[in-house]
């Protein structure tokens with residue numbers, strides 16, 4: 001859907017991004033990760049031409065983005081950023097409706113889309129008429145994401161959209177994003193420097209350093225087949241086992257046909273969170289329920305440890 005071919009961008013003669021070749025597939029959740037200054041934001045901003053590339057070509061649905069009308073291009077792409085950028089004097093509803101209004105949607109269409117998005121992002125209708133300063137940071141971030149999604153864009157570009165949030169709100173919004181991606185099949189490109197966020201969200205991770213791509217692949221490939229010591233070190237040699245647990249879900253490892261009474265955990269809980277539950281509850285086994293809340297099976301602490309050890313052994 002989006003293709004970078006040998007793209008470079010220079011600031012005052014220094015390459016912010018150099019010789020970048022990258023394919024972003026339709027419907028993929030791609031996460032750009034890397035150290036500070038590695039060129040992630042520049043790469044993201046080149047997609048909607050907030051930054052113009054100096055060399056190479058970038059195509060969107062097979063057309064060079066420079067050949068497209070810039071306003072039309074941006075309307076096809078939602079954009080959400082850490083600092084949110086909500087208009088302070090506008091209500092939540094008006095903020096969310098920015099692009100639909102530009103596109104000339106009817107009042108009724110806009111009102112129903114705003115309701116849909118508020119519900120999708122877990123905000124009730126009472127938020128509709130509030131001003132941004134009457135919301136918490138996390139609620140503002142949700143409105144920022146709702147605004148980016150409002151006109152149902154083909155691509156969603158997100159630059160550290162959950163930065164500066166407390167871990168609980170951050171996790172809730174990450175889960176929301178994953179659900180939105182699964183429901184809508186939207187193409188999403190997200191920039192972060194948080195490894196756990198990348199592992200949790202990405203279909204494909206692109207690891208950058210010094211304006212170059214060091215490796216791209218699925219989370220599992222990045223963890224188990226690092227192309228260099230840099231990649232291995234970035235994802236953390238010692239924490240590998242714990243990180244791999246972020247990729248698995250309790251439902252997949254629970255032993256079917258077994259059950260026990262007690263406080264349940266959902267099948268979608270990551271094995272990493274389950275590990276914390278075992279430790280905080282001091283229990284050897286946890287009952288796992290499916291999405292309808294029905295018993296699914298029992299997760300064993302020993303199975304989880306076995307998986308950790310096995311993954312450590314295969315990856316050194």
Ligand SMILES: Nc1ncnc2c1ncn2[C@@H]1O[C@H](COP(=O)(O)OP(=O)(O)OP(=O)(O)O)[C@@H](O)[C@H]1O
Pocket residue numbers: 011012015016017034035036037038039040041042043193
């Ligand atoms: N407008 C600009 N003018 C000059 N240099 C810039 C500009 N924007 C970015 N740079 C430089 O380009 C390089 C890449 O910056 P970029 O913001 O893309 O990195 P990043 O990986 O997103 O970093 P961070 O995680 O800190 O946001 C950095 O060295 C940065 O200083």
